[in-house]
Amino acid sequence: MSEAREHPPAPRLVMRGVTKAFGPVQALGGVDLEVRPGEVHALLGENGAGKSTLMKVLSGAYRPDGGELLLEGAPYAPRGTQEARARGVAMIYQELALALDLTVEENIVLGAEPRSGLAVDRAARRALAERALARLGDGAPAPDTRVAELGPGPRQLVEIARALASDARVIVFDEPTSSLSRRDAEHLFEVVERLRSDGCSVIWIGHFLEEIQRVADRWTVLRDGATVGTGVVAGTEPATWVTLMAGRAVEEFFPPRERAPGEVLLELDGLGGEGLPVEATLSLRRGEILGLAGLVGAGRTELLRALFGLEPVRAGRVRLAAADLGQDAPAERIAQGFGLASEDRKAEGLALERSIAFNLTLSRPVALRGVRQPAAEAEAVSRWIRSLGVRCRDGAQAIGELSGGNQQKVALARLLHQDAEVLLLDEPTRGVDVGAKVEIYRLLGQLAAQGKALLVVSSYFPELLGICDRIAVMHRGRLGPARPADAWTETTLLDAAARGEGDAA
DSSP states (O other), X not given: OOHHHHSOOOOSEEEEEEEEEETTEEEEEEEEEEEOTTEEEEEXXXXXXXXXXXHHHHTTSSOOSEEEEEETTEEOOOSSHHHHHHTTEEEEOSSOOOOTTSBHHHHHTTTOOOEETTEEOHHHHHHHHHHHHHTTOTXXXXXXXXXXXXXXXXXXXXXXXXXXXXXXXXXXXXXXXXXXXXXXXXXHHHHHHHHHHTTOEEEEEOSOHHHHHHHOSEEEEEETTEEEEEEESTTOOHHHHHHHHHTSOOSOSSOOOOOOOOSEEEEEEEEEESSSOSBEEEEEETTOEEEEEEOTTSXXXXXXXXXXXXXXXXXXXXXXXXXXXXXXXXXXXXXXTEEEEOSOIIXXXXXXXXXXXXXXXXXXXXXXXXXXXHHHHHHHHHHHHHHHTOOSSOTTSBGGGSOHHHHHHHHHHHHHHHTOSEEEEESTTTTOOHHHHHHHHHHHHHHHHTTOEEEEEOSOHHHHHHHOSEEEEEETTEEOOOEEGGGOOHHHHHHHHHHOTTTOO
């Protein structure tokens, strides 16, 4: 054991008994968190556990009602985000805050440009940006590149470089890999390792437990606004985290696949779109969950959208219950028994400003001869809220006020209320916490057991292996043959996704 392990350094950041209330709602009820130099500390908890509120206290966006904060051993009470950044605390949010029309260099120093008199010192600006980018290692974007030309991974690196340019010593990553390809995620892990080696303190907020095992040194779990556990990642089983987050023992992460798929319900024969998909052939049975694996940009989302009538189809045939379907609009697809849950629930899957009731009944209004029935609608909405365990005040609450997991439950409840026979689910658990994932997995299993046919797109391969009966891999717009889930591993799925079914070992 190294001397550093025997005598760990004093904490760089200490948060003791932090409290914060919003009116009658106690968001934080006494949180303790300690983060050391050169450490990646995982902050875990279900949506609504208090993680975001705690980080907003840390970043200066909120003032705590009580408790003590220390940074480098000195009292820490920032009066705003700029003061927090000046003290060495930086946030890398899931929704990146970049000026797309500016260059990488300009974004890195934005708001803190070095000056010579009244003018920007361009030489000093370039030197500052290059030093920050150099700390990211190979793969960092060029300073002169417009941010609009970068993908999600490189844009995230620009945010990190901006934090480093401000001499940040505590950097918070909020679900950093949720929108990244596997390649970009791997590069991010390498960058975080460099930050750790440089002595930075990293707080990592995420829902992928295998990533926590890979990247983090220690962990803290929040539940209901309070710290319920902390420890060292090495030697901790993920089941421990799940139990602490949920407040109860979770016997199984994925439900058992105890079902017998029936007759073929949906058939695709050489389906091709405008660009993507190039060619897709598959059959989907009643009572079956068929997973679609692939890398970002492979065409999985485009396939679902083409099936639902949101994208044009240039070739191939779609058959439902042995009957040929035309190039119908989404309203006709809904009438035929299709239901789609979009991967981007905020932009196109839900109307965030409208009520839960509005969203839940959107594709099947509760009406009699075209006249809305408020009492019957309220009863139906309440029934689905109870059935799916949606945490909310009532059906009149704006859906944008709910956590990500509860929003996703409402999106699925809409398909159930619609009584869809073919469920097209695009990243159904993206951005939801572990407890909500377990509940959604159980729900999908129940739907399949009821005879529904589910076509599920997911970039999280353990999810596909855990819930699906069969899995097919899409590579550059072409869908490979579906095989039993037990015939795949994460490695073979990734290999087929990266190289194509024909080239995979």
